[in-house]
Amino acid sequence: MKTKNLLFTFAILLIALISGCASDDFQETIGVCPVVESTSPISNAVGVSVDKVITVTFNTEMDPATITQSSITLTGTNSVAGTVTYSGKTASFTPSSPLLENTTYTGRVKTLVKDVMGNALQTDYVWAFTTGLILRPIVISTDPINNATDVALNKIITATFSMPMNPSTLNGTSYTVKQGANPVAGTIAYTGSMVSFTPTNPLQANTTYTVTITTDAKNTLGTALGANYVWTFKTGVNPIVTATDPVNNATGVNLLKTVTADFNIPMDPSSINATTFTLRQGTTSIAGIVSYSGLTASFDPTASLQPGLVYTATITTNAKSTIGIPLANNYVWNFTTTVNPPVVVQPSQVNLGSAAMFGAFGGNAGITNQGLNTVINGSIGTTAASTLVTGFHDATAIYTETPLNVGDVKGKIYTAPPAPGTQTSFDIAKQGLLDANAAYLSISPASKPGGTDPGAGELGGLTLAPGVYKSASGTFKISNGNLTLDAQGDPNATWIFQTASGLTVGVAGPNGAKSVIMKNGALPKNVFWYVGSAATINGAGGGIMVGTIIANAGVTFSTPGNAAQTVLNGRAISLIASVTMVNTTINVPGN
Template identity: 30%
Template sequence: MTTDVKDLGGNSLAGVFNLSFTTGVIVDITKPTILSTNPEDNATNVARNKVISVTFSESMSAASFTATSFILVQGANPVTGSIEYGNKTVRFIPNSILDASLSYTATVTTGVKDLAGNALANTKAWTFTTGSEAGQAVVNLRKSGDYVILAKTAINNAPTSAITGDLGLSPAATSFITGLSLTDATGYATSAQVTGKVYAADMASPTSTNLTTAVENMITAYNDAAGRPTPDFSELGTGNIGGMTLEAGLYKWTNTVTIPSDVTISGSADDVWIFQIAENLTVSTDVKITLTGGAQAKNIFWQVAGEVVMGATSHFEGNILSMTGITMQTGASLNGRALAQTAVILDANTVTISQ
């Protein structure tokens, strides 16, 4: 403020006055709201393998979703399950199929918060009633589901691939990840070919412990899928499922499964597919798996005791749980996860984690 400023008597300001300040960030004080629940309040005939989900108005803190902030009960009995969060939607996955023809209550408390720490304005509770159909429950991947690619012995890549999601390797070390031109950071590495982080067992704590848990969870999930009883379809096509449309259910083969021509997986967003394959799974060159009717890759599980090979420029949907290796030939793409108890081999592939 200059000396041109005067009081009512015409006297100038004694001297120039300077004031400085620094702006800060815009503080987020808006509380998140719930846009929708699935199932909706008072829904009836809900599938017993239902995953309970809630969609919010903004991105939320994944850490705020706990066993006390997202709750499912039947009467006074709590239902155990795991919680997953992504893309503004939290999912509660029951550990077992819900009982038939009973009323359940789901609750999201004000313990859930957005990224700025703003709590949900009000606790939300809603009820639904199950139907009589059991269906298949999803295979709970637990911490292995945090990775788009998880392997035990090696991840080898022939550039250039485009991978969306985190990669994990354990108990093998970083040197067994090749072709990704890694840049080291503390506890992880990055790559221009990966939208996400790359982890290996020899990286700084707590990476090794986290990977050990993820690999154990991967094996548990494999055993869960392999142990599901009473298949809806046995030895379908004697192992050749090319050209078929596959509805939801449990499939079982005691031999190799081949996909020589395009396959359609058809069902609703809540349907679950589990494929039990005792030998290898082979997808021919340029063959595509297509989802219709709302079917989601995250609810599709391929349990393969042998090797999985995806032919060049083929496209695959679902979570692969392989006891041995997974090989993606040149230009093949995957929407799902590649979880292998040995190695994952890539060759200029597009791999995207399913949410």
């Protein structure tokens, strides 16, 4: 009997050894060892979801007490924290946070697990899988773009996503605009794939803002941005007034002055108007026309200003730049008008005599033309010999023209002999010179005293009433803009400009030409220039000069090589030197 018991025990052990499984307690029933039948994901799976719950299914019921975080593990770049549960024959490992994208993980079931009979897994079960890439939403564009500058103060800030988003995830927590650490109040809206932030109040000028869309923003499938999306922008600067004409506290201002203000940046023309740009004398508003061009706003009074009074000009904060940014404060300046209005001259006081028919007169030195497009709508003359008239022809004769120098005189050419000059034409030229000298003296400071110098020798940019104007320094120039002559509706309005030395119109460069503008009935026949030495008219070519220029020592129009046509609505008379011109049109005024 004892031998039979020993044989039975040996048989049981042999069965256990053959099955690869042994019980911890020979008193228990010995069964087959547990094995892992399947896993999810399977071994070597790819593209696994990052929110995957990892499962292990056994061939038999397991002891739940042995299914723990110690016996079932998951490792990627580091150990993965998670919760282990067991149901039926399946153990589940739920990661505490989503797995990383595009990462290989290793699952391990250790021999610590046992079935309900106490039989242990004989070797660790190990398998691996790789997660996939998630199709996450991304921000594909913003407005303003990152690091944008000169952003308008009323800007609606937008971001466009690569796919439709869940509107409920785009809110004041996930989409913020800040100035430094201070949040900006605003309203958030979403349509299509675009989210917008409309600030409650205008943004501040010259200020940097930071916009953030956090990972709380999710698409319609609940997938979040991979990381916070952050960008910055800077608003534009406030426009400022850089210069005014007249300057602040100026005195002796012309009664026909057009008041101007220059800005540092382009302005919205619609914001420069009679409401934002005003002129007052005390509490009385001055009527005028407001305009804007380039960087300059202009206020042109409808009527003449009054002498000896203080005027106040104001540009308000409703004047805005092209991107809607206003002046930071009202800009206010004052000026005082002259107490000595210009001397009024009657046309009858200036008599040109026979010199009136000449568009150009070269004293005793001649007249020269260079260019193919010179036209004199009148006559020309000189007391010099005909050989000193070059580059011209009239209806009867040619005066030393070349293929490159052709001047068309619509009237007649008067010179001394030799032919085509004659004694008769010489006599006419001599009388013309005598009459020109007499007119020169009649408009001199000695004959017409009391002239003023409203621009300190600079006539550009001025608007002048009829009268006598005398350069205090001895020279006049028109270089800072055009000169405007305002007749105020009087067809007999007359201007006399006196300079002891030179007259220069225009500056160098392709856009250097300057002009004389006539308005409100002003006529070229009533404008006279007394020039003590020489006059140079638009050396760069182009421009429109007006009036009868009587210069002691020559008149020059344009320079060789200039194709732009230079125009004189008047006369160019030199007493002792020549008149030279390049592609010039002279229109002699009627009586």
